[in-house]
Each structure stands twice: as C-alpha cells, then as structure tokens.
Amino acid sequence: MPILMSRDNPDGHKLEDLLVTVGQELSAKTSRLAGDRCPTAKFIVCNNQRIVDLLNMAVSIQRETLDELKKVGPDQGPRGTPRVGPYSNPTAYEASKVTR
Numbered sequence: 001m002p003i004l005m006s007r008d009n010p011d012g013h014k015l016e017d018l019l020v021t022v023g024q025e026l027s028a029k030t031s032r033l034a035g036d037r038c039p040t041a042k043f044i045v046c047n048n049q050r051i052v053d054l055l056n057m058a059v060s061i062q063r064e065t066l067d068e069l070k071k072v073g074p075d076q077g078p079r080g081t082p083r084v085g086p087y088s089n090p091t092a093y094e095a096s097k098v099t100r
Contacts, residue, residue: 007087010078016062023055
C-alpha cells in the first residue's frame with residue numbers, strides 16, 4: 001500500500017513530513033531508555049540517535065529538492081501538472097529559464 005503522495009496516491013503523505021514524524025516518534029521512544037544503563041539499552045540509544053540523525057539529513061536533502069522544484073514552477077499538487085518528468089511541460093520550464 002503506497003504511503004507517499006504522488007499522482008497515483010494523491011491522498012498520501014509528503015516525504016518530508018513523514019521523515020520528521022518518524023524522527024520525532026523514534027526520539028520519544030528512545031527517551032524512555034534514557035535511565036537504563038545496561039549495555040543493550042546504551043547500544044539501542046546510540047543506534048536510534050544515528051537513525052534520527054540520518055532522518056534529519058534526509059529531511060534536509062528533500063528540502064533541497066523542493067527548493068530546486070520551486071525554481072521550475074509552483075507546486076500544483078499531486079493532481080496538477082508535474083514540474084518535471086514525462087508528464088511535465090518542459091516548454092514552460094525552458095521559457096522560465098530564459099526569463100530569470
């Protein structure tokens with residue numbers, strides 16, 4: 001079952017929102033282990049923090065992608081005309097490059 005918003009799943013979730021939510025949930029889950037000093041708990045806390053850091057990096061990368069897409073044109077949503085790809089309007093993109 002698709003999770004991400006797309007032309008085929010217009011009611012799905014935005015990637016950047018999901019990444020933030022998963023990171024927040026994992027941080028909250030990890031905080032419950034904070035007082036446990038056993039080696040396994042320490043290992044899990046360390047690994048979970050690494051995962052949260054990677055999720056934050058993925059959010060940053062996705063925001064860079066969104067910034068690049070904004071240069072092409074406004075977001076018309078999953079039901080609108082794509083800014084890039086086979087269903088996009090490359091002529092409009094090329095014209096926008098000339099007028100910048």
